Amino acid sequence: MALRTRPRLSLSVKQVLSDRCECFCRPLKIRKALSFSLFQRLFTPVSKALYPCSKGSLPLYQWLFLSVTRFLNEEPKMTYCVLPAIVPSFCPHRKGFAELTCHSEMKRKVNFPFAFLSFFRNFVHQMKTAIIGGGAAGFFLAVNLKEMMPEMEVTIFERAQRVLSKVEVSGGGRCNCTNSFEDVTDLRMVYPRGHRLMKRLFNVFDYQSAFAWFEHHGVPLITQDDQCVFPAAQDSHAIINCFLTLARRHQVRIYLGRKIQSLDDLQDYDFIAVTTGGSPKGEGLRWLADLGHEIEQPVPSLFTFQVADKSLTALMGTVVGQTTVMIPGTKLHASGPLLITHWGMSGPAILKLSSYAARLLAEKEYKLPVSVRWTTARDSDIENILHETMRVHSSKQLPTFNPFGLPQRLWAFLMTRSLADRWEVRWHELGKKDVNRIVNVLCNDTYQISGRGTFKDEFVTCGGISLKSVNPSTLESKLVPRLFFAGEVLDVDGVTGGFNFQAAWTTAYTVASAIVSKLS
């Protein structure tokens, strides 16, 4: 389905300068301020005086284009009347100009260089882009598109009454806006879905570009020891204010309370970008599926685990610095800090595992075993440490002396899991079987997941528009020309640490560049 069929349009200078003219079936108000003669009087002598300076490097029409867009940056609508007004005074084909037809099929009929025609067409018909969704990707796309092409009219349609609401709450209100990627050796570890696409698009706009972009636009950033990047102000409003200021400066139109679910609502636009974010239940993807796009079944990612075992949840508030969690019988595992909560398990290790295992967990209705390795020591080292403790601290009671640096309550709990009612024995009383049981619990402590976290606090959606349905270099739909996708609506999602926002910046920038290069 084509986005829009361009009606044929012939514009004469006279028409363009009239108070109203029909431009693509849309009434266009021409500013009265600059009439043809007034403009000629003001602009032509200046242009003629200045043009020779840059004559060597730029063709005349390009030079005019730059001068006029700069001149009219604050009032892009004026380009409608200004350009047709100035061009005839330079153009050798004045007569032809008066009959200039803006439809590309007609270009053979007029005696104009094609470059000139396409340049002129952009002015007579002001190009318009609609962005569906006023979130991270939508704003980044809008602002970059306006920076790359100030004369493009950009409109954001947001279904809610506020924009950028996820950015506001992200990172605990601080917005973990990207990551230094210093600890990332393989993109698969941070983008369980879409790592190949991200690798490709990082050639265009990567985390260093994002870092530089924010700093250049007045948002200083800091990189934490864990490589997560936040605004130096430690406040997500630094990012929000940056976007809103730039959007205002570039005259991006923002419509709130406008839920778009069909391209019919946007007949008037030349380009459409869908940046509607994740849709865990898939309802926001139905209309895109109806257009023929393949949808990867959306399921939640980045959530905590409910564990029914009350003896574990009694340890709520306990944090273990380095653990490895895994789904037994699979290769799915993740490492990092683990937090025991009153409903089960949380923390970076669990969130990462929920991302890697998002599909499997959804398939099994979040009822699977999870196994925890409580220490980073190797199996053989664990055994050696236990034997050494039995020798050196033989008279101490097991629960009171903890050679692995685990939180005391957790250690005592793990001893009851290993030795049941014998958990209070002294170290020298341990037998070979006891040592094996302790090693087993430390390395492979298994619990039953009984559901997703109580607060259903999933942060991102796994799944969305299949990458098979988009051109990987431009993110343009393979089915609907001039329809683009950016952000979480795509089947790309990352683990915690700023990777999801980075995907939003990278894909949005790619779409902005792709739209501009379509016109150049």
Ligand SMILES: Cc1cc2nc3c(=O)[nH]c(=O)nc-3n(C[C@H](O)[C@H](O)[C@H](O)COP(=O)(O)OP(=O)(O)OC[C@H]3O[C@@H](n4cnc5c(N)ncnc54)[C@H](O)[C@@H]3O)c2cc1C
């Ligand atoms: C609580 C929380 C904390 C997070 N913290 C982080 C973090 O610190 N770091 C990180 O990298 N990621 C974080 N994320 C993930 C990150 O917020 C998202 O990946 C990112 O916002 C995706 O950007 P987006 O623009 O694609 O989608 P969104 O930001 O979700 O924006 C989509 C917008 O589109 C609108 N919309 C949807 N459908 C329509 C429609 N039909 N018509 C019009 N408008 C529509 C929505 O209302 C929304 O405003 C967090 C997520 C959550 C929920």
